[in-house]
Amino acid sequence: MDKELDWSHLSFGYIPTDYNVRCYYRDGKWGDIEVSQSETIDLHIAATCLHYGQEIFEGLKAFRGKDGKVRVFRLEENARRIIESAKGIMMAPVPVELFTEMVKKVVKLNERFVPPYGSGASLYIRPLEIGISAQVGVKPAKEYLFLILVSPVGPYFKEGFKPTNICIMREFDRVAPKGTGRWKVGGNYAASLEAGEKAHSLGYSAVLYLDPKEKKYLDECGPANFFAIKGGKYITPASESILPSITNKSLMQLARDMGIEVEARHIPIEELAEIDEAAACGTAAVASPVAEIDDLDTGVKYVISKDGNPGPVTTALYNRLRAIQLGEEPDVHGWNTIID
Numbered sequence: 001m002d003k004e005l006d007w008s009h010l011s012f013g014y015i016p017t018d019y020n021v022r023c024y025y026r027d028g029k030w031g032d033i034e035v036s037q038s039e040t041i042d043l044h045i046a047a048t049c050l051h052y053g054q055e056i057f058e059g060l061k062a063f064r065g066k067d068g069k070v071r072v073f074r075l076e077e078n079a080r081r082i083i084e085s086a087k088g089i090m091m092a093p094v095p096v097e098l099f100t101e102m103v104k105k106v107v108k109l110n111e112r113f114v115p116p117y118g119s120g121a122s123l124y125i126r127p128l129e130i131g132i133s134a135q136v137g138v139k140p141a142k143e144y145l146f147l148i149l150v151s152p153v154g155p156y157f158k159e160g161f162k163p164t165n166i167c168i169m170r171e172f173d174r175v176a177p178k179g180t181g182r183w184k185v186g187g188n189y190a191a192s193l194e195a196g197e198k199a200h201s202l203g204y205s206a207v208l209y210l211d212p213k214e215k216k217y218l219d220e221c222g223p224a225n226f227f228a229i230k231g232g233k234y235i236t237p238a239s240e241s242i243l244p245s246i247t248n249k250s251l252m253q254l255a256r257d258m259g260i261e262v263e264a265r266h267i268p269i270e271e272l273a274e275i276d277e278a279a280a281c282g283t284a285a286v287a288s289p290v291a292e293i294d295d296l297d298t299g300v301k302y303v304i305s306k307d308g309n310p311g312p313v314t315t316a317l318y319n320r321l322r323a324i325q326l327g328e329e330p331d332v333h334g335w336n337t338i339i340d
């Protein structure tokens with residue numbers, strides 16, 4: 001870094017850092033952690049990740065707190081989730097201890113890229129695993145590469161914490177009913193690109209997917225979970241095609257802490273007419289409030305935010321979670337890992 005980065009104006013893009021960490025699985029076991037300064041990998045042209053999509057990933061963040069300490073949010077939950085993803089597409093699972101050690105190491109090595117407290121920026125941590133065995137037959141690889149790269153990312157909300165419009169379209173499904181939706185598989189993102197680009201071109205920030213089987217219930221909101229506040233309750237879709245968002249899980253806990261009842265269940269589309277607040281949630285934005293939901297096939301428009309502002313419950317939950325990540329409020333649930 002020759003000159004100081006403009007932390008508050010960083011985008012959610014890739015900025016090179018000093019190091020990444022890697023570990024190979026060969027002969028039935030994980031090897032030693034390797035520290036690399038290279039931004040590329042040397043990959044066999046017949047590697048299974050290239051041909052049959054054996055790729056899974058995670059996304060988490062490190063924050064510089066009010067006290068100057070660096071905190072990684074919900075490290076262990078991410079470690080556990082990538083194990084589920086690995087099992088889902090028959091890859092070698094990365095043990096929780098190895099995942100934890102590698103995250104700590106890569107953050108420590110790149111500590112100068114953890115944005116300062118107050119900038120709104122954070123260090124995005126991207127673990128990924130790929131099948132690397134050379135084989136042309138369709139079967140799981142025998143060898144894997146697990147690597148973690150990091151990149152500083154700017155505050156998600158450039159124009160502040162403001163609601164955006166989302167849309168429902170039945171033309172596309174992100175995943176299949178008993179497919180890979182519940183795992184963090186790269187291919188799910190490929191499958192969502194066309195719908196996402198179409199929504200953007202129509203002026204929407206994301207697609208609110210319906211359950212792929214019956215198209216009756218709400219599913220995910222683009223690459224994020226969806227929740228709504230209805231009559232003082234926190235409601236969020238439950239289905240086997242939804243990726244279990246750690247942000248959603250955390251917000252549900254905070255809602256309970258605040259005395260708000262939580263319901264994870266099927267939510268029929270029509271129920272959108274009765275909700276008071278709505279948001280997409282995930283690591284990138286924590287919560288991204290929704291102004292209006294347009295059903296493009298029926299022409300029905302659900303106006304959620306009547307005054308163009310995020311609702312009070314969404315705002316309170318968002319502020320609470322951010323405060324814990326930044327060490328401004330006590331971490332009563334033990335969600336942060338301090339890097340020292």
Ligand SMILES: *Cc1c(COP(=O)(O)O)cnc(C)c1O
Pocket residue numbers: 059184220222223224225243244245246247248281282283284
């Ligand atoms: C990563 C992801 C989320 C959000 O999960 P978090 O753990 O909250 O970041 C939601 N939906 C999909 C499809 C995802 O891949």
